[in-house]
Amino acid sequence: MVKLTPNWYLNLRCTLVIICVMLLEKIQTSSAVKLTIIESAVAKGAVCLDGSPPAYQFDKGFGNGVNNWLVHIQGGGWCDTTNDCVARKTLIHGLGSSKLMPELNFTGILSNQQAQNPNFYNWNRVYMRYCDGSSFTSDVEKVDRDNNLYYRGARVFNAIVEELMSIGMKDAQNALLSGCSAGGLASILHCDKFHAYFSPSTRVKCVSDAGFFPHVMPHINTPIFIVNSAYDKWQISNMFATNESDPNGKFTKCKKDLNECSTTQLKRLQDFRSDFLGTVSSVIKSSAEGMFINTCYAHCQTDKATWFAKATSKLDDKTIAEAVGDWFYDKNKFQKIDTEHVDPHYC
Template structure:
């Protein structure tokens, strides 16, 4: 990457000088964080009871009536013990959230984000552990845990509507990882809250988690998601188009939700998603001898037998997404990278050497799909065919 591009994609670095931590923001200034104090009155709070938060960079020029709402990721907590471990961190409290800058799909440079750079750009911070689906009234005084993710989402969306999103001409609901799952689960609701005349679509980045058996033959992820739903009281907030047909525990899996969605969706995912390989295919409890430890770090260290299993997982993933050509409103960018979340950094979103399929960068593919410039359904060849792939860490 050329020097300017390298400078732009680096969001920030922490430099230690004489014992002091200095925040260096290379991709522009940190975007201010809005603490939505008014949400506390309706119980829309983080795990620790603090007010929810989001970052807002106002639109300008031709983008003044366009809105991009991006939901932060960060896994889930499935019981009180796991939620307690998050409660007093930035994953469970707005009191501990660090500052951040915008890049990738949220970037403000036309050269590196040509279709969304001047939109109203929002990042909703994630502090509930349920992909913004929880809603339990009671609070156990022993833990002081508040399971209120769905209330958080509604409170922030209502606040944004009052700030001008109710006049939106174009809107995109997106998210990464647990936020990418949330963008699917809340997509049709988001559409219903915006003007009927607005063009509204949704983007899921690394949020298409599949219902697959692990290497021991068990169904760890199905059990995990059921525990999340039970703990957070999420069932009533999952899409009724799914829960009316299937047990609520299955309605955390996009493959059972997406076929009934009414709003156009773009699926951005690695076929060898690093989180899914570590936590769905080979979770720790399914690998007591830790034979998958090296392979889970990087596919390059998989044995030939393990690689065959990983390739089978890719096939299962491809079978779980909508069929190509089933509808032009469904966009896809499924690369053969061993990555997780690819929209948040310029390095992978839209640069000279970003992750690409058929010489098309992710940012170009999403823009073409959103503005209906072309049908975008790109599925990569199997690993290790793509030399543009970069390691991308979890959000």
């Protein structure tokens, strides 16, 4: 027979409370946010590739963040042929149709946990869902009836932003447009347009994660923060060492596992990094712009654990989240490049 001490009941209650708190935090961190379909957008011709209405997810702000808005644009590449665009309409990720969109979790820059997202956790946070295959740039009136394709991405962007303005974003004190990959490119391309929706008194800035394109940046007037790896995994796999440029598959193992890279291959990757750094440094000229260029072998870091974790991805002893927050609130200029790590590494 087990002998119970006088404090057994108190210890049990404390243990249960700790377990409940841990479970609650896990639920809050991983719970999906309801998908909102904008049915009224169809009448304006603002539709996904398959003609279905656009959609977004919205988690309401709280505390001192109720008048601040973060709009994060989902990534997902481009479809550059008719067949590619047709295929998107059937993808379970919903990259061509809101009929197939799953509810996605809010993590990283979208998290409502202060420990993970110290500057934006209590803002109104919006996940702009991507379903047009062109970073919200297409605006073709004619419909491809043979393939039932609608190229209306620009209208989709407008429809979602206008919906958000109608539910409170027009009164924002602070507003941030961000995105990763194709969404990171969209956050650059639409940065000034997004800014124009607000009054002059609203602080508006943009963050592009893994979506850097140098020819566009000089034409954007709104402050932009570039988050990118000098060894972006997607760029390495799909632009630098493609199947066409590497027909013998010498880079195949290297791309999948950095430990398999030869000295010669690492040297080629270092040359890729040098070219990238030269390009980004030539574009980031204004003190209003920011950048966080690390050497993590990764693609998209703002919506993952690397946003506010992983010491190996820090620059100047700051996480990406801290660097972006300081820059947004004008606490200091942050334009840092990882010069400590020459080779790509896992973060």
